[in-house]
Amino acid sequence: MHSVPPTPVTELPALEDLFTFDEFSRDFVEAARELRHRARTSLLRGPENSLVVLRNRDARALAANPQVGNMPAEILFWMATEMDLGSGPVTKPEPEQTAGFDRFLRNQVFTSNPPLHQPNRNILARQLMPRNILPFAPLAERLAQELVEEALERQQIDFVHEFAGRYATRFWAGQLGMTRDEATHVQALMEEMNLTFLLTRSPEQSEQMFSGVDTYMDVVGEAVRRAWAKGDNELLHAMAADLAKLDIEGKPEDIGTFVAANFFDGFHTVAVALVNVFFRLLGNSAAHARVRAEPSLVTNAFHEGTRLESPLMVSQRLALQDIEYEGVFIPAGTPVVMVWAAANRDPEVFTDPDDYHLDRPVQHGTTFGGGAHLCPGRNAARMLTEIALTTLTAPDLDVALVDHEHAWVPNSLMRHLTELPVTVRRVSR
Template sequence: MRRSPGATDLPPSISDLPALSDLVPPDVWAADLVAASEGLFERDVRVLRDSDGGGLVVVGHAAMRALAQHAEVGATPVEFLTGRSGERVRRATGAEPGGAGAFDAFLRNQVFTMNPPLHAGVRRVVGRHLVPRAVMGAAGRAERVIAEVLAEVVAAGGPVDLARDVAGPYVTRFWTGQLGIPVGTAARVQHLMHEMNRMFLFAPTVDDRARMLAATAEYMDLVGRTVARAWEHGDNALLADLARGLDGVDLPGGPAELGAFVAANFFDGFHTVGVALANAVHHLYADPADVERVRRDPSLVPAAFTEGVRLSAPLMLTTRMAHADVEHAGLRIPAGTPITMVWIAGNRDPEVHDDPGRYRLDRAPRLGTAFGGGARICPGRNAARMLGEVALRALTAATVEVHVATTDTGWVPGSGIRRRAAIPVVVRQVAAA
């Protein structure tokens, strides 16, 4: 049995852990993971039993990091994810969900669902393009795209939704441009990703599932085809290198073709980064004094982004799985146990972060969990950071004024994605002081 480092302060068996449903009613958990996790911290509970299926739920930062780094705690198989997706429909509606269709193909091409020996090889294919030096090489393009998007919303004049009209088009146009996808396709891709977001609902209806599957099928086809066409054209170095890399990964179960591989793995770059940026802007603009500090001192932009995604990472939780018997802090975790990592809770654990619910630009960088952790840490985190910081610099520039109409729209409940229902803003061009 492999042990992860840490104090032996947990009971020996999962059945001896407190059950999540005994401490937090399921509807409360689904409605607000942040508030529910804060309630668990107040009771000094950080590792729980998922009363529904015998798995673990981890909200504590130290346990989360230790388990994420454990060599035997890996990705959940695609069958587990598609099965759970169907089960959620069954529970919420009593209806039979039908086949997983394109959702299955989407998941099978994602590096997040792969385990060794496939994981490292496929991850390397994407990861070498997402190291800091590589992503900073694309910062100039990001600056041009955000300037273009801001010019459009300034020209529009009236209130726009920050996520839908600024952050979404910005990250989608950036990545579609990088991947050789025609400009005219970006808006459709953005719409499809919005529909695909239904995959994160905790209690989807039959209609939610049908729309998610339809959007996933169209997305995989549209992005897959346009990427394949751009690659065949022969003038996109990124696609050529990704294709070469995939050729080198000659293992069963790996991605079969470049288009599907790009579509599945860059979904997070397209969509999740836009949500991260919107959340970071929401938190920064909650206090005009913080905005003014960043406007006066742009060196605070990285802190503004980091603090925003610490409080509101877009992907709040993911499930991993023990692939062998594992021991953590005295707790025996049998092979096959699903482990739900509530990443957003790890970033608010008072054992690690002082006054964790407060937005502080002067917070010392600590071990964040906004992008997960361990060998499966989000490979796109450097790109997300670059895109977020470029946009925040543009939004807080002396020549731009952003007025947030209301911060009272609330977080969307019942989803694993943390996003505001709307962030209405008016963006104006002003003369530099």
């Protein structure tokens, strides 16, 4: 008997036959919901003959496959500076405009591939293991309470900027030896760096993004070098020691550049996760009441909130060599587009996938990737979010959504709200 030859990616059903680019990218959660009803396959052919991965089992398998690597910095740089992003030709910026952005990409763990990737990743992962982040908890608790006290002095606050953003940046600034003023500056820069996730940008937005990244790399890099030079920061000392042992081409420039490039997710994505999780919890009054009564349920709230509203909805990877997967031939160099917004709402894995269930078992979520690409900061993200939730759901606090139309940023790889007005009041027990 002759075996059936694998189907090339080029012969898979095309995404463009189901959606235009704008329809698909405007809101990936809505697009994923539509695809469940309209597509009979888990794998589609996307733009530039990319492989679009939708179902949970495929996303988990390919995310953990060592032959599927990170999208290299030079490709991401080209995409941001020269590629047509969907809104017309992009004017190529001058090299001096993009130097900081290039430095940001090239020093990230998330753009490195073997043989550099694993030892590079270990520099972060070793310091962010559960036992190593436990000493971070008291600072997080103090900051969460501090921000609650600030909120109590106001009629209402924007939870996005006045709690979550401040919480994340103040926390990591404290760990990295940065001043409160530097933390405030970094938080402001996050607004400009958010533009890196947009699939369509105007020339003005691109200029703002490049400027913001450049300033961020300088501010954080210099602060970290200063703190490391003092010799009393254990976190920086340990990472710098590991970095000094690394002798592979393409290794990060120095401890300041390494930290700036790789702790962006700490300053930015942790805040997005907290907003999304809390928004989902506040929107379900029964679940909110239960968490206030049973603080141990904050873990359930974290997992269910990040499942439904994964901060990163889509990520792009690259086939490092020829791969045959589930009867599909994926040539080396094929972009692999992981649609986490679809995988985390897969009805084959999650009953009532669009509904919020606080008691849902933790089932194969793909929020933090998998295998060699499992997010090294996932434990810290969970700890920080759960500490904030525990503070915000204390029995003597009443936090409520303000009647408001909640808008998700469109055409973005990130799932984040433009604002989230809430009221915070002290109540008697």
